[in-house]
Amino acid sequence: MEQAKTALAALFAHPAAPLIAQGVLSLIAIVALVAIARGLGLGGDVRIPDEDTARALADDAVCGFGATDIALDRARIGALARNAQGRVLLIRRHGAHFVARELTSYEGIRLDRHFLTISTPDRRFGAITLDLGPEAQAWAASLRRLGATA
Amino acid sequence: MKPASGLQPFDVVVYAIPFFILAIVLEMLWAAKRKPEAYEPADTWTSLALGLGSTVIGAAAAGLIYAAASWLYAHRVGTVPVVWWSWIACFVLDDLNYYWFHRSAHRVRWFWASHVNHHSSQHYNLSTALRQTWTGFPALSFAFRIWPAFVGFPPAMLITVGGINLVYQFWIHTEAVRRLPRWLEAVLNTPSHHRVHHATNPLYLDRNYAGVLIVWDRLFGTFQPEVDDQRIRYGIVRQLGTFALLHSAFHEWAAMLKDFATAPFRHKISYLLRPPGWSHDGTRDSSDTIRARWLEAPESAAE
Numbered sequence: 001m002e003q004a005k006t007a008l009a010a011l012f013a014h015p016a017a018p019l020i021a022q023g024v025l026s027l028i029a030i031v032a033l034v035a036i037a038r039g040l041g042l043g044g045d046v047r048i049p050d051e052d053t054a055r056a057l058a059d060d061a062v063c064g065f066g067a068t069d070i071a072l073d074r075a076r077i078g079a080l081a082r083n084a085q086g087r088v089l090l091i092r093r094h095g096a097h098f099v100a101r102e103l104t105s106y107e108g109i110r111l112d113r114h115f116l117t118i119s120t121p122d123r124r125f126g127a128i129t130l131d132l133g134p135e136a137q138a139w140a141a142s143l144r145r146l147g148a149t150a
Numbered sequence: 151m152k153p154a155s156g157l158q159p160f161d162v163v164v165y166a167i168p169f170f171i172l173a174i175v176l177e178m179l180w181a182a183k184r185k186p187e188a189y190e191p192a193d194t195w196t197s198l199a200l201g202l203g204s205t206v207i208g209a210a211a212a213g214l215i216y217a218a219a220s221w222l223y224a225h226r227v228g229t230v231p232v233v234w235w236s237w238i239a240c241f242v243l244d245d246l247n248y249y250w251f252h253r254s255a256h257r258v259r260w261f262w263a264s265h266v267n268h269h270s271s272q273h274y275n276l277s278t279a280l281r282q283t284w285t286g287f288p289a290l291s292f293a294f295r296i297w298p299a300f301v302g303f304p305p306a307m308l309i310t311v312g313g314i315n316l317v318y319q320f321w322i323h324t325e326a327v328r329r330l331p332r333w334l335e336a337v338l339n340t341p342s343h344h345r346v347h348h349a350t351n352p353l354y355l356d357r358n359y360a361g362v363l364i365v366w367d368r369l370f371g372t373f374q375p376e377v378d379d380q381r382i383r384y385g386i387v388r389q390l391g392t393f394a395l396l397h398s399a400f401h402e403w404a405a406m407l408k409d410f411a412t413a414p415f416r417h418k419i420s421y422l423l424r425p426p427g428w429s430h431d432g433t434r435d436s437s438d439t440i441r442a443r444w445l446e447a448p449e450s451a452a453e
Contacts, residue, residue: 042186
């Protein structure tokens with residue numbers, strides 16, 4: 001007990017003690033704030049309600065993209081957008097927002113009946129499986145041409 | 151060590167932290183009622199962890215920055231007295247220095263690599279304010295702020311007003327405040343002006359660099375008022391798509407150094423000093439090319 005008291009006294013007497021205490025308290029506060037955000041249900045459950053929204057998201061990602069074809073995932077958590085020049089954007093949900101990456105080759109794309117699983121060269125962007133329904137086959141066929149036209 | 155000016159630095163940021171926490175809780179309660187998507191817990195974690203890391207690294211670097219300022223002060227060309235008007239003069243000068251630091255942080259990729267993580271959240275809330283860099287010291291950003299020591303401003307005064315500037319900028323990172331009275335919007339950086347700064351809309355890219363006084367943007371031609379019918383998109387031109395902490399802190403350094411390593415020799419330095427998005431073969435988009443393309447589009451005229 002005496003040893004513990006001595007060790008504690010030495011710890012508090014250390015010149016870096018206030019800084020360490022500030023760091024520990026800040027970390028506790030951060031955990032508490034994230035817990036409050038979760039507890040309040042912040043973030044929500046965002047979806048792409050329609051093709052116009054998907055077009056707007058494509059333009060947000062690439063200024064002037066001008067999508068002409070859109071394929072929406074059935075759960076509305078992602079979409080594919082193609083413009084008149086044949087460029088294709090993959091749009092997916094990221095937290096309470098959406099992010100997009102341009103697809104430049106068929107590599108990393110797999111078709112399984114109505115499901116298209118797409119991973120981009122950006123490893124951190126991750127892979128996403130889109131349920132495109134009957135449209136999946138036609139989109140997969142068109143995406144096979146990506147590498148050739150690039 | 152007793153400072154040469156006899157003035158001790160006062161770190162106002164440490165005392166502001168409890169108020170930061172309280173304000174974030176209040177904003178979260180506002181968001182729960184009015185705009186739940188204003189916060190995303192994973193994003194909040196990343197922002198606040200970046201803030202904590204920045205505080206720890208900042209504390210370690212503070213002594214070196216203070217020593218550098220003290221060295222400049224020891225070789226000063228004049229002496230500014232510690233009186234009420236010199237505090238005001240120092241604050242205004244520091245805010246002007248902040249403007250140029252901040253403008254450089256968006257227009258020079260070397261500084262952008264350090265500053266980008268403050269902008270990489272797609273959210274705009276009070277936690278975004280604390281999403282601060284870990285690499286400001288090695289990027290030498292402090293050089294913009296300490297030179298007044300050479301003309302005679304005490305280093306402690308510079309550190310103190312710099313802290314006040316930082317604390318002021320906390321509260322403007324919010325969507326909960328729409329507009330302040332017109333006379334304040336004319337002079338001060340406000341939530342409305344700073345929303346523009348964090349937006350990726352082509353109209354808003356690289357605008358409103360001010361810290362406290364928006365007059366610098368008005369003076370140097372970088373001011374853009376918030377347009378009510380424009381839906382603001384926050385973040386960076388190529389959104390991160392991940393909440394990973396280390397990636398958020400270092401991704402642009404990694405990308406820049408990769409470009410530097412692989413670029414043809416005569417273009418290498420340009421990848422460090424030219425604006426973010428610049429490329430020697432013109433295959434990438436910078437703020438300027440995005441804005442130019444947007445201005446050419448017929449629909450932009452209608453916006």
